[in-house]
Amino acid sequence: VLTQSPGTLSLSPGERATLSCRASQSVSNNYVAWYQQKYGQAPRLLIYGASSRATGIPDRFSGSGSGTDFSLTISRLQPEDFAVYYCQQYGRSGITFGQGTRLEIK
Amino acid sequence: EIQVVESGGGLVQPGRSLRLSCEVSGLRFGDYAPTWVRQAPGKGLEWVGFIRSELKGGTTEYAASVRGRFTISRDDSKATVYLQMNRLEIEDTGVYYCSVEEWWGQGTLVTVSS
Numbered sequence: 001v002l003t004q005s006p007g008t009l010s011l012s013p014g015e016r017a018t019l020s021c022r023a024s025q026s027v028s029n030n031y032v033a034w035y036q037q038k039y040g041q042a043p044r045l046l047i048y049g050a051s052s053r054a055t056g057i058p059d060r061f062s063g064s065g066s067g068t069d070f071s072l073t074i075s076r077l078q079p080e081d082f083a084v085y086y087c088q089q090y091g092r093s094g095i096t097f098g099q100g101t102r103l104e105i106k
Numbered sequence: 107e108i109q110v111v112e113s114g115g116g117l118v119q120p121g122r123s124l125r126l127s128c129e130v131s132g133l134r135f136g137d138y139a140p141t142w143v144r145q146a147p148g149k150g151l152e153w154v155g156f157i158r159s160e161l162k163g164g165t166t167e168y169a170a171s172v173r174g175r176f177t178i179s180r181d182d183s184k185a186t187v188y189l190q191m192n193r194l195e196i197e198d199t200g201v202y203y204c205s206v207e208e209w210w211g212q213g214t215l216v217t218v219s220s
Contacts, residue, residue, distance in 0.1 A: 042211065042212055043203070086151055093167055099150050100150045
């Protein structure tokens with residue numbers, strides 16, 4: 001089970017956002033990814049392997065963590081960053097998503 | 107350009123079947139393990155299952171909620187993955203996405219209702 005916190009995060013453009021994802025068991029090989037989803041759109045991969053940015057993802061997005069605790073940081077929020085974010089654990093036998101964190105404009 | 111295109115969604119009665127397709131272009135499809143993910147209206151993402159490449163046995167894994175009802179298959183000659191959904195339940199309603207690594211389709215809507 002992946003538990004994301006907070007459920008909703010209210011911040012202003014230019015601020016720093018830190019989203020948390022906690023696993024109920026240690027995630028092997030740090031196989032954690034982060035996705036961004038905007039309304040009516042498919043999810044977009046941001047981070048894989050806990051800390052590697054996907055193709056074309058701005059460097060204001062960074063991932064960190066290991067074991068059971070992972071985080072996504074957006075260093076300086078842009079208007080287009082306000083969306084729902086999901087963490088994902090992936091492995092040989094399956095995939096699990098967190099319940100999501102809604103990042104909204106304050 | 108890599109494209110992932112799902113099709114086959116629609117309205118279906120509980121207990122009936124539906125087959126979704128996902129055609130992928132722009133990459134060596136046979137090398138990848140395509141995944142199905144769904145999203146109920148207003149809810150989060152839920153993994154459905156995936157199928158490994160033929161090189162890795164072409165075996166499948168499923169979420170507990172669909173195991174025994176859903177079957178994933180692939181046709182590498184058509185660069186297409188299928189999701190056969192049997193004994194559909196109202197709770198299976200949602201947008202079904204196909205993904206290959208970082209590339210996702212736009213999804214196809216499945217509505218299970220009488």
